[in-house]
Amino acid sequence: MSKAPAKSASPPPGEMKVCCLEALQAHIQELAAVPGGLLPLSPSRLSSYLHNPRARPGDPLLFEWYIDARLVAFRSLLPDHFLDADNKPKRFAWLSGTYVEPAYRRRGISTILLKEAERRWQGRLMYTNYAPAAKALFDNSGHFVRLALRQGRRYYLRSDLRGLLGQRLGFPALLGAADSLLNWSRERKLRAFSPVDPLLCRVEEIEDPLAFFTPGKEKGQAPEAEAVLKKSLFNRDAPTLAWILKYPWLRTLKQEEANPYNYPFSYQAKSFAQRLFRFSPPGEQNNTSPNTNLLWLTVHNKKLSIPYLWYDNPETLPSMARHIVRFMIEEKLSYLTLRQEALLPHMKNLTKSCIATRNMPQQIFVHQSLGGALARSYNTSDKASSRLPIFDGDGDVVFTG
Numbered sequence: 376m377s378k379a380p381a382k383s384a385s386p387p388p389g390e391m392k393v394c395c396l397e398a399l400q401a402h403i404q405e406l407a408a409v410p411g412g413l414l415p416l417s418p419s420r421l422s423s424y425l426h427n428p429r430a431r432p433g434d435p436l437l438f439e440w441y442i443d444a445r446l447v448a449f450r451s452l453l454p455d456h457f458l459d460a461d462n463k464p465k466r467f468a469w470l471s472g473t474y475v476e477p478a479y480r481r482r483g484i485s486t487i488l489l490k491e492a493e494r495r496w497q498g499r500l501m502y503t504n505y506a507p508a509a510k511a512l513f514d515n516s517g518h519f520v521r522l523a524l525r526q527g528r529r530y531y532l533r534s535d536l537r538g539l540l541g542q543r544l545g546f547p548a549l550l551g552a553a554d555s556l557l558n559w560s561r562e563r564k565l566r567a568f569s570p571v572d573p574l575l576c577r578v579e580e581i582e583d584p585l586a587f588f589t590p591g592k593e594k595g596q597a598p599e600a601e602a603v604l605k606k607s608l609f610n611r612d613a614p615t616l617a618w619i620l621k622y623p624w625l626r627t628l629k630q631e632e633a634n635p636y637n638y639p640f641s642y643q644a645k646s647f648a649q650r651l652f653r654f655s656p657p658g659e660q661n662n663t664s665p666n667t668n669l670l671w672l673t674v675h676n677k678k679l680s681i682p683y684l685w686y687d688n689p690e691t692l693p694s695m696a697r698h699i700v701r702f703m704i705e706e707k708l709s710y711l712t713l714r715q716e717a718l719l720p721h722m723k724n725l726t727k728s729c730i731a732t733r734n735m736p737q738q739i740f741v742h743q744s745l746g747g748a749l750a751r752s753y754n755t756s757d758k759a760s761s762r763l764p765i766f767d768g769d770g771d772v773v774f775t776g
């Protein structure tokens with residue numbers, strides 16, 4: 376743990392502290408021992424940070440502001456790397472969680488914490504999955520430029536007014552009753568929805584995704600997945616995907632009791648699951664070589680997301696789209712957010728099963744100090760097909776469902 380001098384930005388008198396990975400566990404345990412004290416990481420998120428295969432012991436991960444020895448604000452970072460134009464990994468960190476207690480907001484604390492993170496990481500920072508207030512903070516710094524604008528779509532299969540609007544508008548019971556009425560009238564139509572798969576793909580669920588991405592017991596034995604993973608901008612290799620599966624940030628209510636911590640972000644869910652499916656066209660069903668058509672689905676309460684998708688045979692994409700709709704119907708899910716460019720045209724053909732759709736783009740921003748290297752790696756061509764892909768789960772998005 377080290378201390379950094381606070382620079383003048385008209386914040387309330389206080390002290391900044393910066394915590395590196397090697398001191399993180401002891402630091403969080405110390406904070407958790409304070410009755411009612413603010414925690415910057417939930418227990419599940421702490422486990423994830425401690426086992427991040429791309430983090431180093433000296434990486435500064437927490438930037439905190441204390442007033443009268445009490446934590447009132449923090450910013451957390453998630454180390455990662457991207458592949459540069461020479462396919463070499465370059466380290467950086469995602470700007471992940473940020474929080475200021477309401478009584479101390481709009482006092483410049485977040486700005487000071489961001490400046491210190493910029494200094495410690497020498498500008499090697501990126502962000503996505505942001506709240507409006509965080510976006511305004513980054514914009515005001517003048518230090519971030521947009522790397523990518525990913526077009527996306529949200530597909531509403533069932534009504535979920537309570538989940539989407541209940542906290543914002545109030546009246547959750549009334550909105551829930553409206554959901555029940557709307558969905559009752561749709562269930563028969565959904566049950567009858569049976570799109571034909573012209574390719575007749577065999578769909579196999581991989582029962583243990585973690586084992587699929589984990590090296591074998593014999594020393595040096597690569598996991599099965601190593602043969603099918605393709606290069607991407609953020610180089611999600613098998614060890615990284617195994618870490619994601621083994622150390623999720625979200626836990627179901629059955630796994631943990633009611634939240635005993637003063638942690639400002641949600642980390643509990645009524646349901647949370649990671650599912651992995653393999654698609655085999657007729658000509659490949661008896662093939663002994665590794666199958667490269669894989670679909671990763673994440674279920675978080677009533678919503679579905681597709682953090683990762685790998686395929687060698689583009690003819691499997693319509694089969695994947697049909698499987699997604701059937702999966703949502705059978706699992707009684709309400710909506711899907713999708714930005715996987717290859718799948719979007721095939722989902723368009725299935726929108727008759729939806730009650731509504733709307734645009735849901737995603738923007739990824741990079742610090743100007745890092746922007747040149749990333750731009751050379753990502754924007755090597757005007758053709759999206761020649762770029763290293765970005766997945767829906769990149770950044771910390773895969774952890775939040």
